[in-house]
Amino acid sequence: MEIRKHLHIVRRQKKVDWTQFLCGIPARDYIFQKEPYEEQITQASAYLKEADHVLIGAGAGLSAAAGLTYSGKRFQENFSDFIKKYGLQDMYSAGFYPFQTEEERCGYWCRHSYVNRIKPPALLLYQQLFDLVKEKDYFVLTTNVDHQFQKAGFSEERIFATQGDYGRIQCMKGCHPRTYDAVSMFAQMVQAEKDCKIPSYMVPKCPVCGGPMAMNLRCDQYFVEDEQWNEAAENYGKYLKQLKKGKAVLLELGVGFNTPSIIRFPFEKMVREHKNTELIRLNRDEAVIPESFGERGIGINRDLCDSLRDITIEIKKISADHLQDS
């Protein structure tokens, strides 16, 4: 009894920070690498230049760096009426706001989709990324739902967007395995919106159960993985088999610790399991790399715009040098 009591006290005293828990369990040897930035860029460029396959893993940090920021000026400019009426803080938390009516909920989401998915053209950072890998056997695994990869020219057959699409809707309860293109519907709703609400006749209903519709986003157990999603998952599976043949680079961009089990941890597992695989992790704040990866892991802790631009310049330099030599 005495021992149990003691243990209880010890446990209570030890504070657990969830981010440390996530960092600490899969890779106990996470470090911020000490090599100078220029050296890291040179090394990363050489890896990419020599790679047969480039698997891109992209998280929220990539779209934020590209310009699709969810707070600050961009949020205030596009949602001033919603901020005034509901006290919304940013576009991320706004997605969880308990709107009381369907007219209000759709009013928010059509604007959100319009601002982040429908209106923006292919952003420069995504275009640069496409130029970097278009000649390679590439594939994109992403948690982003803003359609930027498709807009920038990446082939649909080479993209697996695991968490959905701001441009599609589904039955809120997932009663049938289909999703629906909502791009033109949202654009019309945005036009018709008044006082943060859409007209009642515009509220979409599930064609099967008659219930409300929701965004096709993985936020609860009702997320619909439709035919297209399953096809993309299959393509990704096939690509992973190819990846084992030849030299592979995993180019991880802006993936934090929100959902690390989709990209970050599996990428680390691939590096551990396959000797011909290298990891380039570009992340403004969290470019920690397992020390045990040695030279097969590069973690560059910088703004993605800077590091991707510098890698592109360096690769062009290497190519020019090769041409001169031959």
Ligand SMILES: [Zn+2]
């Ligand atoms: Zn339904």
